[in-house]
Amino acid sequence: MRRSSRSSDIVLFDAFAKALRELSEMDKLLFGMKRNKISLSHRLANYLEKNLREGTYVDISYSVGSYTPDLIAHDRNGRIQLAIWWQDEYLTRKLQDEAKRFHEEYGCFTLAFSLLSDRDYFLIYRFASTYTDYLHISREDFSESLLKRMKEEENTFDGQLLLDIPKKRSRKRKASLPAQNAAEETIRDE
Numbered sequence: 001m002r003r004s005s006r007s008s009d010i011v012l013f014d015a016f017a018k019a020l021r022e023l024s025e026m027d028k029l030l031f032g033m034k035r036n037k038i039s040l041s042h043r044l045a046n047y048l049e050k051n052l053r054e055g056t057y058v059d060i061s062y063s064v065g066s067y068t069p070d071l072i073a074h075d076r077n078g079r080i081q082l083a084i085w086w087q088d089e090y091l092t093r094k095l096q097d098e099a100k101r102f103h104e105e106y107g108c109f110t111l112a113f114s115l116l117s118d119r120d121y122f123l124i125y126r127f128a129s130t131y132t133d134y135l136h137i138s139r140e141d142f143s144e145s146l147l148k149r150m151k152e153e154e155n156t157f158d159g160q161l162l163l164d165i166p167k168k169r170s171r172k173r174k175a176s177l178p179a180q181n182a183a184e185e186t187i188r189d190e
Contacts, residue, residue, distance in 0.1 A: 017142065024139065055075055083108055084113070121139055
């Protein structure tokens with residue numbers, strides 16, 4: 001297992017940020033399409049590979065042991081440099097834990113991100129051995145800002161980042177008012 005160096009992590013994050021920007025500028029249409037994870041991952045892989053040094057390949061849904069990151073950058077000798085998970089919405093705790101375990105096991109630079117179509121930023125999760133950084137990348141100017149650094153011993157985040165928010169269930173409607181009123185009148189007449 002190799003441990004990534006700070007300088008290589010900076011190069012990899014820069015390549016990722018550039019690829020995300022290119023994806024946003026060139027393939028914005030893909031963000032609005034439902035069930036489009038493979039297409040979007042494929043385009044991001046193309047941009048990422050172009051921004052990485054020669055001899056680095058980016059594949060989608062590439063299995064590594066019991067893990068299957070959405071994208072993985074590696075050389076043809078099996079050396080993994082970067083693993084990326086992503087979702088349309090906030091990452092679930094389960095997916096964040098999986099990415100964190102992958103980072104701990106393989107020691108490569110590990111990221112995850114959320115598209116958040118209703119926000120003016122991308123939410124980036126950057127995993128390290130003792131903490132996880134939560135960053136925003138602006139959709140407008142692609143500036144980066146650190147939102148929070150959560151140390152490993154912290155179990156929860158006070159915001160919505162770690163919540164697995166359930167979808168609202170539709171409520172069954174009560175009997176319509178005219179039918180209910182007619183039933184009440186029948187009871188009164190008796």
